[in-house]
Amino acid sequence: MKSIIFVCLGNICRSPLAEAVAKEYARKNNLGLFIESAGTGDWHIGEAPCENSIKVAHQRGLDISSYKARQVTKEDFSAFDVVVGLDDSNVANLKALGCKNPLKLGDFGYNGEDVPDPYFFDGFEGFDKVFDMIESCVTQLLNERV
Secondary structure (H helix, E strand, C coil): CCEEEEEECCCCCHHHHHHHHHHHHHHHCCCCCEEEEEECCCCCCCCCCCHHHHHHHHHCCCCCCCCCCCECCCCHHHHCCEEEECCHHHHHHHHHCCCCCCEEHHHCCCCCCCCCCHHHCCCCCCHHHHHHHHHHHHHHHHHHHC
């Protein structure tokens, strides 16, 4: 694997966190991977990640404040070696767009669980649990696939 893209719904909460965690892990382990994130929807194109994702990333030593949301494209399916959806809905949407073999992040250490979408949480509570899940799953994914 030389490249990976993480995909959630709007690319402002979960997938930017997965991108940042993966980039930091790859940097620390000299993996030389190209890593990005995207959303299946177009509602947030060009926007920064949500405030609570920026906050939880900052608390964990990561800076995602300059990230900008983008929508996944069919070209991404050939440009990236691995396409990873963060929940069943994202995986189904990726398949509907023509992605042949998307992975699901929760299959790497969380028995196939969906990474919950914290955008719909009431306030900040729960973002830390989402971050912990993403960090654990991304680490296992990279350990298994690289």
